[in-house]
Amino acid sequence: MGRNEQNGTVGFIGLGKMGREMALNLLTAGFAVCAYDVRKDAIDDLAAHGATGAGTLAEAARDADIVICMLPDTPQVEEVIYGEGGLLTSPPRGRLLVDMSTISPVAVRRMYADLKVVGVEFLDAPVSGGPIGAKNASLSIMVGGDRDAFLRAEPYFQAMGTTITHVGEAGSGQTVKLCNQLVCGINLQAICEALALGRASGVDLEQLRNVLLGGSAASWMLDKLGPAMIAGDASAGFRIDLMLKDLRLVQEQALSLSVPLPGTALVTSQYLEARAHGEGTNGNQALFRVYDRMTNQAAT
Numbered sequence: 001m002g003r004n005e006q007n008g009t010v011g012f013i014g015l016g017k018m019g020r021e022m023a024l025n026l027l028t029a030g031f032a033v034c035a036y037d038v039r040k041d042a043i044d045d046l047a048a049h050g051a052t053g054a055g056t057l058a059e060a061a062r063d064a065d066i067v068i069c070m071l072p073d074t075p076q077v078e079e080v081i082y083g084e085g086g087l088l089t090s091p092p093r094g095r096l097l098v099d100m101s102t103i104s105p106v107a108v109r110r111m112y113a114d115l116k117v118v119g120v121e122f123l124d125a126p127v128s129g130g131p132i133g134a135k136n137a138s139l140s141i142m143v144g145g146d147r148d149a150f151l152r153a154e155p156y157f158q159a160m161g162t163t164i165t166h167v168g169e170a171g172s173g174q175t176v177k178l179c180n181q182l183v184c185g186i187n188l189q190a191i192c193e194a195l196a197l198g199r200a201s202g203v204d205l206e207q208l209r210n211v212l213l214g215g216s217a218a219s220w221m222l223d224k225l226g227p228a229m230i231a232g233d234a235s236a237g238f239r240i241d242l243m244l245k246d247l248r249l250v251q252e253q254a255l256s257l258s259v260p261l262p263g264t265a266l267v268t269s270q271y272l273e274a275r276a277h278g279e280g281t282n283g284n285q286a287l288f289r290v291y292d293r294m295t296n297q298a299a300t
Contacts, residue, residue, distance in 0.1 A: 009034065010156060011064035011092055013057065013080055014101070015042035017236075018127070019070035021134035022100070022160045024049055026068075028137075029159035036060035057083075058090035065094035066156055073245055074103040081111055091120045098123045098153050100141070102181070102246050105171035105253060112145065112170035121149035124170060126177035127161065128184075130238045132224060138162045142180075144173035178253055181246040182264050187221050188287055189267040195229060196291040205230045225285040234282035234289065241280040244271040 008031050012023040015037040027033050027050050035046040036054040043053040054060035061067050071077050077099055081087050087097055097120055108124040115122040123145035133139040139161035143150050150166045157164045167176050198208045209226045247268045254261045270290045279286040
């Protein structure tokens with residue numbers, strides 16, 4: 001899809017590792033983007049790629065057909081909506097707001113109801129695929145909210161992702177995302193255990209990974225993060241701190257519904273151990289360092 005093949009103006013709020021790439025893909029698809037972030041250098045960076053910079057939330061939303069937020073956690077999204085100069089009082093021209101962060105489903109339902117009162121449609125549309133998926137416009141996007149609002153937002157989603165699914169009412173997108181993170185966390189833990197056992201047994205880990213990828217143990221995590229785990233490369237992609245936040249949300253949701261999640265509880269404790277050892281800003285693959293410490297073996 002080439003530039004100028006799409007009409008529409010996007011107010012984009014949150015230009016971190018994920019948000020920056022998503023906003024760039026909207027520009028590439030031909031949408032006009034008015035970008036806002038608390039960091040001026042992030043706004044300037046996107047402006048250098050053709051976006052318009054905004055000095056305030058209200059300015060980002062003023063002429064927008066849709067506003068998209070990509071922020072770290074629930075409090076930041078609440079500040080954008082309810083804070084001074086926020087979107088509840090300064091909504092987008094197109095009366096459509098999409099939050100693509102991973103936040104509390106309970107908070108989403110409250111935001112949806114409050115925005116509905118002032119005539120603004122709200123979708124929760126968290127994503128899976130990490131920084132790689134954001135860069136390649138191959139994110140999986142799971143959307144909760146009204147069907148008509150989803151159809152209005154769908155062309156914008158198509159510029160950022162390849163698997164786009166309306167999963168139900170407000171909050172449903174977040175619930176599906178939390179289920180996704182549960183699977184990712186436990187899968188990553190299983191890979192760590194397999195690599196730790198293979199290493200202790202003297203098996204070549206690259207060969208082990210290749211064999212596992214060829215069979216029923218294959219997974220996205222093993223494919224994308226396995227090489228970094230084996231190499232001891234902990235450079236940030238999707239950070240330990242962010243995954244720990246997501247696992248906290250999973251457990252809050254499960255507790256509210258009286259659903260026991262023993263596997264999630266175990267891997268959450270390992271993420272806490274990783275953060276306690278200074279790994280919070282490292283990538284998800286740094287979970288393997290927990291096993292380095294438990295087995296007293298350095299990665300090779």
